[in-house]
Amino acid sequence: MLQQKLIVAISSRALFNLDASHHIFETQGMEAFCRYQIEHENEILDPGFGFALVKKFLDLNSAFPAQPLVEIILLSQNSADTGLRIFNSINHYGLAISRAAFTSGVSPYAYIPAFGADLFLSANAGDVRKALAAGYAAATIIAGATANTSEQLRIAFDGDAVLFSDEAETIYQQHGLAAFTDNERKHAHQPLPGGPLKGFLSALHRIQTHFDQQNLAPIRTALVTARAAPAHERVVRTLRAWGIRIDEAIFLGGMDKGPFLQAFGADIFFDDQKGHCESAELHQITAAHVPHGVKNQS
Incomplete structure (x- = not known):
């Protein structure tokens, strides 16, 4: 149907x-x-x-x-x-x-x-x-590149304001990294609210369940986020609460995302910040801007 x-x-x-x-x-x-x-x-x-x-x-x-x-x-x-x-x-x-x-x-x-x-x-x-x-x-879609030559479809997502709401990102923007880290540690067992692309990730997961994960599945997903430990725990528990498997999770602690997207071999990368999309483009990754959340309110 x-x-x-x-x-x-x-x-x-x-x-x-x-x-x-x-x-x-x-x-x-x-x-x-x-x-x-x-x-x-x-x-x-x-x-x-x-x-x-x-x-x-x-x-x-x-x-x-x-x-x-x-x-x-x-x-x-x-x-x-x-x-x-x-x-x-x-x-x-x-x-x-x-x-x-x-x-x-x-x-x-x-x-x-x-x-x-x-x-x-x-x-x-x-x-x-x-x-x-x-x-x-x-x-x-603000940038394009030659497709990953693998037959596997590889899709990468930013976390806050894309898969998740901008609730935590707002704290970071208003009060700084220490307040953000403290908030995420305190709420590690409380799932984050969903962001604009949560439903799309859920639909991808539904497609993935049709294939045997022991062999090479035709779709592979990755979370590529500026978060780092200890703020990683809330993300892991949120995806677990949603019942959604993500194949790779990369916690960068503010490092440039482009090289990691290239290493993952992403066919497309979704991010709420144009700067990260431009980094993807520099590394021959198709990028899509999600103009949502506190960073895009202006």
């Missing part, structure tokens, strides 16, 4: 490189943009930042062809008319994407719950902020 799948919604600009047509839209307006797309609708688009990730998600379905585990939904601000070029490109690359919403310039985030999407990936930061404000898991 549809609701049992992992469902990822992606924008057309995250899936394909639409820089040329987007530049025309910004400089010449909607009419010129529509004319350009129609004139070039038989020209295949180059892959965008999220293309390799989508390809790996769809490849997971080869293990269960009768009941696919993953579905990709297209959410696009194009019109149905200009969207023909996008579907021509989807067909060219053999991507199994059949469901879509074309909204003719209006933010498509309202269709996230209608499709039952566990995550919305977009190149439009405004759309992502609207989705997060409405309570939906979303991230802005």
Whole structure:
């Protein structure tokens, strides 16, 4: 059934490189943009930042062809008319994407719950902020890289304000590291509230349970966090309380995340701070910004 799948919604600009047509839209307006797309609708688009990730998600379905585990939904601000070029490109690359919403310039985030999407990936930061404000898991793809050559899909997450709420991060920002550490030690047995991507991680975990973990599972997850001991304990106990297994946990104590993401071989990394996303990009890791929490309130 549809609701049992992992469902990822992606924008057309995250899936394909639409820089040329987007530049025309910004400089010449909607009419010129529509004319350009129609004139070039038989020209295949180059892959965008999220293309390799989508390809790996769809490849997971080869293990269960009768009941696919993953579905990709297209959410696009194009019109149905200009969207023909996008579907021509989807067909060219053999991507199994059949469901879509074309909204003719209006933010498509309202269709996230209608499709039952566990995550919305977009190149439009405004759309992502609207989705997060409405309570939906979303991230802005701000950097791309060549995909990890392994067939395994590897996804890395920051902790606070991404998988977890920004409750502890707020204490750190307002009162400093000592207060943060003291708070986490005192509340080590109290699970952290969930953050915007908790549901997505839960859906990934659900997919992982279909595979034998003694062999090479097709999905591997990692928590890559600036936390260090003793603040690690609350994280471990929180994931245990949620009933979610995460394959690797890396507690960096403030070290640069980029080299560790490279060592993990992440296909994508989600973080609430753009600086960490930029570090990932420097190490050839596709990065997605989650503009949530105290660090993004301004």
